[in-house]
Amino acid sequence: MKNSIEKLNFKLHKANQDIEMLNDIIENLSDGIYITDGEGNTLRVNSTYEKMSGLKKEELIGKNMKDLVKEGYFSESASIQVLKLKAAATVMYTVKTGKRLLAKGVPVFDEKGNIKLIVNNVWDLTEIYHLESQTLDKERITEKKEEDFIFHSKAMDQVVELALKASKVTSNILILGESGVGKDVIAKLIHDASSCKGGYIKINCAAIPEHLLESELFGYEEGSFTGAKKQGKPGMFELAEKGTIFLDEIAEIPIHLQAKLLRVIQEKEVIRVGGTKQISIDTRVIAATNRNLEEMVRKGSFREDLYYRLNVVPIKIPPLRHRKEDIIPLIDYFTNIFNKKYHLQKSFTKSTLEFFEKYHWKGNVRELQNIVERLIVVVDQEVITEEDVAEILNFKSKKVVTTDAAKLKDAVKQLEIQLIKEALKNYKSTRAAAKKLGIDQSTLVRKIKKYSLSYDAIKHRDDEEMHRSKPEL
Numbered sequence: 001m002k003n004s005i006e007k008l009n010f011k012l013h014k015a016n017q018d019i020e021m022l023n024d025i026i027e028n029l030s031d032g033i034y035i036t037d038g039e040g041n042t043l044r045v046n047s048t049y050e051k052m053s054g055l056k057k058e059e060l061i062g063k064n065m066k067d068l069v070k071e072g073y074f075s076e077s078a079s080i081q082v083l084k085l086k087a088a089a090t091v092m093y094t095v096k097t098g099k100r101l102l103a104k105g106v107p108v109f110d111e112k113g114n115i116k117l118i119v120n121n122v123w124d125l126t127e128i129y130h131l132e133s134q135t136l137d138k139e140r141i142t143e144k145k146e147e148d149f150i151f152h153s154k155a156m157d158q159v160v161e162l163a164l165k166a167s168k169v170t171s172n173i174l175i176l177g178e179s180g181v182g183k184d185v186i187a188k189l190i191h192d193a194s195s196c197k198g199g200y201i202k203i204n205c206a207a208i209p210e211h212l213l214e215s216e217l218f219g220y221e222e223g224s225f226t227g228a229k230k231q232g233k234p235g236m237f238e239l240a241e242k243g244t245i246f247l248d249e250i251a252e253i254p255i256h257l258q259a260k261l262l263r264v265i266q267e268k269e270v271i272r273v274g275g276t277k278q279i280s281i282d283t284r285v286i287a288a289t290n291r292n293l294e295e296m297v298r299k300g301s302f303r304e305d306l307y308y309r310l311n312v313v314p315i316k317i318p319p320l321r322h323r324k325e326d327i328i329p330l331i332d333y334f335t336n337i338f339n340k341k342y343h344l345q346k347s348f349t350k351s352t353l354e355f356f357e358k359y360h361w362k363g364n365v366r367e368l369q370n371i372v373e374r375l376i377v378v379v380d381q382e383v384i385t386e387e388d389v390a391e392i393l394n395f396k397s398k399k400v401v402t403t404d405a406a407k408l409k410d411a412v413k414q415l416e417i418q419l420i421k422e423a424l425k426n427y428k429s430t431r432a433a434a435k436k437l438g439i440d441q442s443t444l445v446r447k448i449k450k451y452s453l454s455y456d457a458i459k460h461r462d463d464e465e466m467h468r469s470k471p472e473l
């Protein structure tokens with residue numbers, strides 16, 4: 001009898017020791033830990049979580065996650081996602097203290113297959129966020145951040161700062177950066193932050209066929225060419241009166257139009273094609289390119305005087321791989337958008353997010369956006385893993401040939417990408433590649449951009465071709 005009591009005592013002591021050790025481990029983990037039961041009631045929160053969230057255990061224990069979200073403690077909850085999905089979920093959310101946290105909730109099932117616990121690992125994202133809104137402008141942009149412009153890196157903070165300063169004056173602006181970094185978004189931001197009363201008109205100089213570009217930009221007079229409208233048509237410069245004209249892909253503007261563009265910018269007057277009347281314009285010019293304009297000036301394929309006219313305020317947007325802090329927030333943003341669009345609840349594993357942070361992102365934000373959409377549409381299970389990403393990035397998804405409409409769309413997209421890539425490799429210019437594919441050159445350039453394909457080599461050959469056929473000025 002005495003012996004069995006001793007044994008029991010020993011077991012109890014051992015169990016207490018184990019519990020103590022487990023407690024020490026949980027409390028000293030560098031991750032925040034937040035545990036709920038199968039209904040979302042808070043069971044346990046560790047000290048690391050208290051520190052990173054700025055909330056006290058007593059405020060949370062016993063409370064249901066749905067109520068906490070309703071009461072504004074959290075903007076979102078990984079546990080609620082886990083309960084909805086019956087699978088792991090990763091969520092980025094804001095705590096009422098202003099802290100930004102990333103939580104991965106993992107369900108623990110009982111023998112009947114019901115969720116009995118949800119264990120959330122939580123990481124602090126606030127340190128890499130620079131969201132302080134010190135001025136009115138900053139507040140306006142911060143609001144935008146929540147909607148459609150995501151930036152958390154110091155580098156982008158500086159870009160926005162400069163863009164805001166530039167928006168206050170009417171100087172011409174040249175936005176530089178690789179394809180897909182967000183030049184268009186920054187141009188729109190400058191326009192929105194300015195006091196311009198007119199509209200924002202964007203023209204992609206690469207996507208409009210050369211013979212139409214002049215009349216699109218400057219307009220035309222009655223009967224100036226076959227097919228012209230009877231009453232003539234105002235050009236983009238006139239339409240953007242008292243507003244902003246955004247000349248995207250400025251490097252692609254043919255050299256003979258560069259002279260005319262320079263005149264319009266210098267004189268602040270346009271003469272429509274086929275016309276003689278000078279029409280004064282009050283339009284701010286923002287130009288953008290992913291090319292090295294200085295080098296083009298050196299080679300003679302871009303006019304030096306036009307370059308200096310445009311380059312009054314240069315804004316350089318760094319590639320996404322040089323501002324890694326923006327990657328996870330952007331993934332979170334695009335995941336929300338596409339989950340809503342396709343009525344899905346997909347999420348990424350932590351290791352997938354880490355993989356994305358290290359990825360090269362040649363096509364920058366556009367590539368990231370495309371890949372997130374593709375993964376959300378193509379991957380069957382709710383939680384997207386590194387293997388799914390590897391399959392998609394190597395374009396060897398074995399799942400694309402199915403009858404599902406969304407996947408069929410993806411299969412067509414991938415075939416299109418392959419054909420375009422081959423044509424770009426095998427032909428000397430975008431014009432020749434487009435001819436081979438049986439599409440317009442402008443359609444080809446649009447598709448190259450849409451799929452974030454690299455066409456630097458062929459562009460270089462386009463350049464040389466343009467250089468060879470450069471007329472005397």
Ligand SMILES: Nc1ncnc2c1ncn2[C@@H]1O[C@H](COP(=O)(O)OP(=O)(O)OP(=O)(O)O)[C@@H](O)[C@H]1O
Nearest residue numbers: 148149150179180181182183184185290365366449
């Ligand atoms: N910071 C950002 N937050 C949210 N979306 C972004 C951000 N930056 C870019 N995007 C999105 O990524 C895509 C590409 O951006 P954008 O068109 O501005 O790039 P770009 O540099 O102008 O590209 P290109 O050189 O090909 O014209 C767009 O869909 C845009 O909305």
